[in-house]
Amino acid sequence: MPCDVIVIGSGVIGLTTAIRLAESGARVRVWSRDPVDRTTSAIAGALWEPYRIEPRHRVAAWSRRTFEVLTELAERPEETGVRLVAGVQALDGDLPLPYWADTVPGLRPAEPDELPPGYKSGFRARLPLVDMPTHLDYLSRRLIAAGGTLEQRTAISLDEAARHAPRIANCTGLAARDLVPDPRVRPVRGQIVVVENPGLTEWFVRAGEEDAEAVYLFPQPYGLLLGGTAHEGVWDTAPDPATADAIIARCALIDPRISTARVLRHRVGLRPVRDEVRLEREELATPKGAVCVHNYGHGGAGITVSWGCADEAAGEVWK
Numbered sequence: 627m628p629c630d631v632i633v634i635g636s637g638v639i640g641l642t643t644a645i646r647l648a649e650s651g652a653r654v655r656v657w658s659r660d661p662v663d664r665t666t667s668a669i670a671g672a673l674w675e676p677y678r679i680e681p682r683h684r685v686a687a688w689s690r691r692t693f694e695v696l697t698e699l700a701e702r703p704e705e706t707g708v709r710l711v712a713g714v715q716a717l718d719g720d721l722p723l724p725y726w727a728d729t730v731p732g733l734r735p736a737e738p739d740e741l742p743p744g745y746k747s748g749f750r751a752r753l754p755l756v757d758m759p760t761h762l763d764y765l766s767r768r769l770i771a772a773g774g775t776l777e778q779r780t781a782i783s784l785d786e787a788a789r790h791a792p793r794i795a796n797c798t799g800l801a802a803r804d805l806v807p808d809p810r811v812r813p814v815r816g817q818i819v820v821v822e823n824p825g826l827t828e829w830f831v832r833a834g835e836e837d838a839e840a841v842y843l844f845p846q847p848y849g850l851l852l853g854g855t856a857h858e859g860v861w862d863t864a865p866d867p868a869t870a871d872a873i874i875a876r877c878a879l880i881d882p883r884i885s886t887a888r889v890l891r892h893r894v895g896l897r898p899v900r901d902e903v904r905l906e907r908e909e910l911a912t913p914k915g916a917v918c919v920h921n922y923g924h925g926g927a928g929i930t931v932s933w934g935c936a937d938e939a940a941g942e943v944w945k
């Protein structure tokens with residue numbers, strides 16, 4: 627099938643990149659090793675918030691652009707899976723507000739009585755909270771409506787894809803480690819638990835950038851998502867029962883009703899962390915001289931930067 631661009635990967639990064647290209651008139655094929663609902667993106671929480679992602683100056687611009695787009699999508703939450711939800715992030719000690727705070731209208735320091743017991747400082751904000759199964763469904767439908775195709779197919783190499791199209795977008799997340807190959811992208815394992823929501827309507831987060839154990843509670847339409855962990859270099863995707871118990875115990879300190887809530891499911895995902903997101907154009911040394919735009923390594927914030935990165939990647943494809 628003739629096409630202008632092959633996008634490799636159907637996580638949030640591949641789908642948003644493919645949508646930008648298809649909606650600007652390109653004939654786009656998306657190849658994905660995994661079905662959309664088996665990607666790392668499908669496991670994410672997913673709150674808009676820059677976390678475990680660098681470099682800050684680019685992340686600030688990408689996340690601002692994504693905030694704008696998600697705010698628009700939040701006008702149709704049933705269709706898009708995006709809602710604007712209020713909540714509190716606790717900070718350790720007297721840390722200043724985060725570097726991206728000016729992106730969020732109305733973000734303000736939390737009053738002491740807005741913080742759970744034991745926490746001294748934090749901020750309060752309304753942020754986009756994304757129900758990923760619904761959102762990925764929405765993105766897939768939007769891609770197809772724009773004329774794109776979604777195929778379950780594994781790219782053996784970038785050169786193989788270059789035999790099918792003159793332009794490629796490499797949105798393979800952690801798998802870029804083997805495909806490129808790029809040893810700088812590495813897993814940071816995250817485990818979560820979904821329980822029946824005992825009545826929470828706001829999110830809560832306490833997550834230091836370097837901490838292996840975080841606390842987060844996200845009220846989603848499918849249940850209350852509890853997190854979590856962040857273990858560097860760990861590849862195991864089987865949920866660990868002791869880790870799940872510890873997550874529930876930490877979250878129950880925020881709301882004791884959680885300790886008796888019915889567990890609906892356990893999930894583990896591997897964040898594709900890199901010292902810097904790789905978003906750049908490369909001329910491949912193939913006989914026909916194809917162009918590959920790399921867009922991977924978004925760490926713990928792929929949803930948070932998705933549309934900003936998609937805009938930039940689509941621009942690089944046509945340069």
Ligand SMILES: Cc1cc2nc3c(=O)[nH]c(=O)nc-3n(C[C@H](O)[C@H](O)[C@H](O)COP(=O)(O)OP(=O)(O)OC[C@H]3O[C@@H](n4cnc5c(N)ncnc54)[C@H](O)[C@@H]3O)c2cc1C
Pocket residue numbers: 634635636637638639640657658659660661662665666667668669670671672673674675779780781782797798799800801802805815816817818854894895896897898921922923924925926927928929930931
């Ligand atoms: C527990 C957890 C919680 C998280 N919470 C948040 C959050 O609250 N907010 C936030 O913004 N982010 C969050 N993240 C991070 C976010 O999930 C990732 O940054 C994001 O999903 C990365 O998206 P991606 O499209 O690059 O990768 P993926 O979703 O992994 O998609 C990669 C795609 O590439 C395909 N692929 C790989 N190799 C090949 C190949 N050779 N050929 C064809 N296809 C291939 C795969 O099949 C897949 O379709 C969380 C992550 C985890 C694990």
